[in-house]
Amino acid sequence: MEEIILRPDSKGRLNLGELAKGVSSYHVRKEENGKFTLIPFVEIPLSEKWIFDNQEVLEKIKSSLYKLEN
Numbered sequence: 001m002e003e004i005i006l007r008p009d010s011k012g013r014l015n016l017g018e019l020a021k022g023v024s025s026y027h028v029r030k031e032e033n034g035k036f037t038l039i040p041f042v043e044i045p046l047s048e049k050w051i052f053d054n055q056e057v058l059e060k061i062k063s064s065l066y067k068l069e070n
Helices: 046-053 055-069
Strands: 025-030 036-041
Touching: 046 055
Parallel strands: none
Antiparallel strands: 025 036
């Protein structure tokens, strides 16, 4: 596990820099002991949400993409 020290700026912001590469957003969890946990996630447009809500469509897309790769 990589461990680094980050210091907040005067407004309390932390710059994750390269650590955040490829991640669009984080859920932040603050625990009672003061520990923060960042949970990375990727957002999708609302217009594409139906694909992920429909398991049959999602599996067809995954299958098609797999065939294209091989």
